Amino acid sequence: MGRTSDAPQQLVEAARSLLHDRGYSAIGVAEICERANVRKGSFYYFFPSKQALTVATLRTTWAAERGRWLELLDDEDGLRGLETLFREQAGIQLEHHVSTGSIIGCLYGNLALETGASEADLRSCLREIFDDQSQLVFSALSKAASVGTLSMNRVTMETGRGLIAQLEGAVLLAKLYDDPSRLANLWQQMAGLLGIARS
């Protein structure tokens, strides 16, 4: 049996890097193939379009990150996990800034603003990811209320989405100003949203 092709993995990695650097509209299949060192024929053997590769890239990325979210949220009181998770999100931007000199931003947020109704598959994939994130946050809020560390009236999907919105908005501004210190008080803001003591 022959070795399986590395091309899909290489294309996904090239797409992830290019999407972060230059966004969706600005890149083309030829450029992705060049970065991946894969021929155009191979691209179309594995993916029908740039959109299809982008969806595969987002699914792969979120599958890995989701594992980390679950791990962090597997705490006893719900809130501590959320705090660690959101502090880590800020930390990722800071680390990237230290190592490369720029803020990497959020791949999902970037694409959410750049894509419209004409990229239906991509949009639907992004909705699934944000739904999943909001649901994971909501579960942590439920756990916190059940052990008494959060008021029951904050346990709503709206609150879960509000925390994700706060994260996305803060990362957007940190990216625009190329300044990770903009994320330093992210958890404080979120604590306000949750009506808990600001640590």
Added chain:
Amino acid sequence: MGRTSDAPQQLVEAARSLLHDRGYSAIGVAEICERANVRKGSFYYFFPSKQALTVATLRTTWAAERGRWLELLDDEDGLRGLETLFREQAGIQLEHHVSTGSIIGCLYGNLALETGASEADLRSCLREIFDDQSQLVFSALSKAASVGTLSMNRVTMETGRGLIAQLEGAVLLAKLYDDPSRLANLWQQMAGLLGIARS
């Protein structure tokens, strides 16, 4: 004396509409000229580049919106003005959804995520606009604290930026889901951030 040219104004309006519809990277000078019904020679007579026209478009747009912000924030207790302002921001998205069937989103937020270090003038213009917005919100917070409707410890530029981040993040998600109801509880979330009673 001859009539002054309408071309700059037509180009700005065409650019605003195209930037909302398709973003910055996806559009070109030829398309903007076609939408504006202006010849390419005229474009380059008034603007050296797509980036220069985009900066002019953002400045024109924010100058008009800024007047409205000042008007709304000119209230007696600061907080009421902020509430009206942010409810109006949600209302604009709802109205646009009713009249066109889609969420228009935030032009500044869209471009903030789509442009990078290579578009230095555009980035600098967006930073000025978000600085100005945060400063206007901060002034309203100061006024609220001075009349006793807000705790003094919330009167920081971080809180001002936090409210703008919440607005941007919530509009991003409303646009992705094409659902203005996602903005229905925006002020409630912000009231949480401000540590005031959620109305």
